[in-house]
Each structure stands twice: as structure tokens, then as C-alpha cells.
Amino acid sequence: MFEVLGFEFFRNALIAGVLASVACGIIGTYVVVRRMVSVSGGISHAAFGGIGLGYFLGIDPLLGATGFTVATALGMGTLQLRARQQMDTIIGAVWAAGMAIGILFVYLTPGFAPDLFSYLFGNILLVPQGDILLMGVLVAIIVAVVAFLYREFQAVTFDPDYARVMNLPVERLWLLLLVLVALTVVMLIRVVGIILVIALLTLPAAISRLYTTRIWSMMLLAVALGIAFTLTGIGLSYLLDVPSGATIILVSTFAYAGALGAERLRQGD
Amino acid sequence: MTAPVIEVEDVWIRLRGHTVLEDVNFAVHQDDFYAIIGPNGGGKTTLLKVILGLLQPSRGAVRILGATGAAARRDLGYVPQFRTFDFEYPITVREMVLSGRLGHITRIPRRYDAEDRARTEKALETMHIIDLADRQIRDLSGGEQQRAIIARALVSDPKVLLLDEPTVYVDAPTAAQFYSVLDRLRERMAIVLVTHDIGVIPEHVTRVACLNRRLYTHDTNEITPDMLEAAYHCPVDLIAHGVPHRVFSEHTKEE
Secondary structure (H helix, E strand, O other), X not given: OHHHHHOHHHHHHHHHXXXXXXXXXXXXXXXXXXXXXXXXXXXXXXXXXXXXXXXXXXXXXXXXXXXXXXXHHHHHHHHXXXXXXXXXXXXXXXXXXXXXXXXXXXXXXXXXXXOHHHHHXXXXXXXXXXXXXXXHHHHHXXXXXXXXXXXXXXXXXXXXXXXXXXXXXXXXXXXXXXXXXXXXXXXXXXXXXXXXXXXXXXXXXHHHHOOOOOHHHXXXXXXXXXXXXXXXXXXXXXXHOOOHHHHHHHHHHHHHHHHHHHHHHHHHO | OOOOOEEEEEEEEEEOOEEEEEEEXXXXXXXXXXXXXXXXXXXXXXXXXXXXXXOOOOEEEEEEOOEOOHHHHHHEEEEOOHHHOOOOOOOEHHHXXXXXXXXXXXXXXXXXXXXXXXXXXXHHHHOOOHHHOOOEHHHOOHHHHHHHHHHHHHOOOOOEEEEEOOOOOOOHHHHHHHHHHHHHHOOOOEXXXXXXXXXXXXXXXXXXXXXXXXXXEEOOOOOOHHHHHHHHOOOEOOOOOOOOOOOEOOOOOOO
């Protein structure tokens, strides 16, 4: 299958897979340790509203999704901090409302919405050069912010009350973390699609959690696992001629199940 | 008498239409070991949160060493309730204790310097957990976890240590060990301890108050039956420390 590496679309797919895995491993680690899985699910589904908005305005849907998702993350974070509503209800509402907005915008857009399906389920083999560039910029931002604020994020995700007692800007850090989740989600849309984002965001980090003792080592292993899963998934989907996003997710899920099973056996001894 | 470390003046807290704290007044002095007891839901954690600045009082003020505002909180060491902790979080004991220094770092980006590291090692030694420094917090026993949480509070060199229900999840020998640790710390800082468990009030406390929305104080270290009855709204038997005893007699249901 190595002759396929000669094709530009395939090289782009591999680059996109690696970039997405880096973002996933880093941000997914926070999502897993802070138990933000459902918030991230809400943010990622709300991204569909941004895709629809992009179609409606005639701009790159991914650009629409970036703005819309970041705004959703900020809104949801603010609600969580201020309103004393049940968070799971808010997440459910935002989740559905985002999808609904997307559907309306797509309906209102004259003509046919091309590759709408690939935003929902991902198609990494069709990632254009421009999106690779956008993904590269987003990864650079994510890595830089986390490197700069590693200690603060650790304090805020470990024990927010204590961080507040120490006068750290807890609210701003929390919102920033949600924005990073939003940016990561946007990157993953190309790779696995809106509906499957949450799995790639959390599974590598969840497996890594079993074998690591610190945030940074958990991130490194999660990135490595993410790369392994996406590349395996891309290769398999090419060989078997099946959808890439779904293949990547199933590879990750099998690995997670395997890791949990192995852990069970190890602890049983 | 020197200025109080903590001064709580006429503090009221209303949360969602309920008065949680009502006209609370008290002062903690440098050499105090202050125990605040009261039933669950009596406002103990809320009172600590007001002192820590996590909650704004609807009325009244809290002064730390005569000052209000965020900077004053740097002199507080906080040991939160055990069950609020996520011990599954991937962090080593040393990292966790070191993170207690973040509040004292003003440069941006916040980086730990030699002093932060030295203080961390010292706090680990004080709490006798230096051997566990590179272990994950989830691999520690309950008593060890608790000492790690206290070590984190100690690295900020607090003038007063606030402890929320510190002995709820530890067994009796661990609790005894824990109180001997507090006795050592008393030489360096004031201590405020809140608990619902009257049986665990250590013998070395200097003052006791009962909290159930209002704070019933007494200028000695004795819990008087009046205070308890006022706080718990039910008759309570009180027997000397160190003697196996029954605290509540015919405990009627609250509220």
C-alpha cells in the first residue's frame, strides 16, 4: 500500500491525522481529568450550527464553525459559572439547539450543500490544503497556550476552589480552556466529523490515563495513541474502502476496550 | 492583645432565598485553636467559604489581619473537605504541594523558583510524607492524602490554617495522629477547625463555638450544654474528653 503515499491527498490525510491527534491528546487530557466529556459533546454538536451558518453566508463552513463553536463554548462556560442551572440540562439544550440552527441554515441556503455529509461523519481523505494550514495554526495556538499556562490549568482542573483562594483568575482560565476545547473540536470535524468528535477527543486520553502519573506524560502518550489510531484508521479505511472517520473511531474504541480489559486482568492478579 | 488574624463582623449570607448565616461575629487570634461545631447544613462550610473569599457576604465584612480583599487571603491556608477531592487526578504529591505556591507567584508566566521548591520539601518533611513525594495521590492511604492536602496549605506560609471536617474519612488512630500534627503546627499559626462531630474535638482547642445559622460563642474551650442546645435544637449530653461517651441523647429529628 506504500505507493499510495505518493498521492497528495493521502499525504494531506496523514498530516491532518497527526495534527488532529496532537490537539486531541493535549486537550483531551483536560477533558478526561476534569470530566468535561458532556460539555465537549455539547460544544461539538453545536458546531453544526456554525457549519450551517458558513453555508448560509457563503464562507468556508469550517471558518463558520470556528466562530460559532468558540462563541458557544464561551456562552456555555459563562452559564455554568453564573447561572445555577443544572449543567446537564444546559448541555442538552445547547447540543440540540446548535444542530437545529445548522439544519435551518442549510435549509435556507439556496442550492445544494456540497459535502455536508463529510462534516457530519468526517472524510480525512478529502481534506484540502487550506484546511491543513488552518489546522496547523490551531495546533500551534493550542500547544503554545498550554505550554504557557500549564501550571494554572493544572491548578484549575485539579481543585478550582483552591485555585480561587490562591487568587488565580479561575473564571478566565476556565473559559480559555473551553475555547481550546472548541478549537480542537473544529479541527476534528474534518477528521472524524461532528458526530464522532467526542470519541477521538476522549479515548486516547482515557487510555493514556491508565498508564501515566502526570498531566504532561498523559498528554504525550495520548498524542502518540491518537496518531497511532488515526493512521491505522486511515490505512484500514483505504485498504478496505470504507469511511475513514468511522474506522478511526472503531480502532480507538477497540483499543480502549482492550486497555480496560488488560487493566482488569492486571489488577485481578 | 494583638490584632485578630481573622475578624468576622456581622456576616449574613442569603443563598437562594434562604438565610444560611445570620449575624455571625467572631475573631480568631494568633494563638487560637478555634473549633466550630454544628450540625450538617448548619453553615459551617459556607462560613469557611466567606472567610476564604469564595462567597461574598450579603451583609457584614471579613478582615484578615485587618485587611479585606483578595491579597489578604494569601495568609490563609485552606484544607478543604476530603470528599470534594478528585484523588483520581494524575498528579504526584510533590506537584500538588508545589501548586500551593501559585498564589504567591506574581510574575507571568508563573514558574516555580528555588524558594518554592525548598518550601515544598520543607512542608513534605513537616507532614512526614517526603518519602511519598513522587507517588500519585490516588496511591496514598486516606491519612497520607490528608497530610498531603495540609502540606499544600503549609507551603504558602499561612498565618492561619482553616480545616473543613478533617477527620470524617479517616480511622481513629489516623485521627489521633492527625491531631498531634496540628499540635505541632499550632506553634506557627492559628488553627480553625469546623466539624459536625463533637466527639473529635481535640483537647487542645482554646475556643469552641457552635454554628447553626447563628454562631453561639463562649470565651472558653468548653462546650456548654446551652450552646449545643441552641445550635442543635435538641438536648445533648456532654461528657468529658477521652472517655467513651454518647453525645446525643434521644436525638429528635432536626427541623
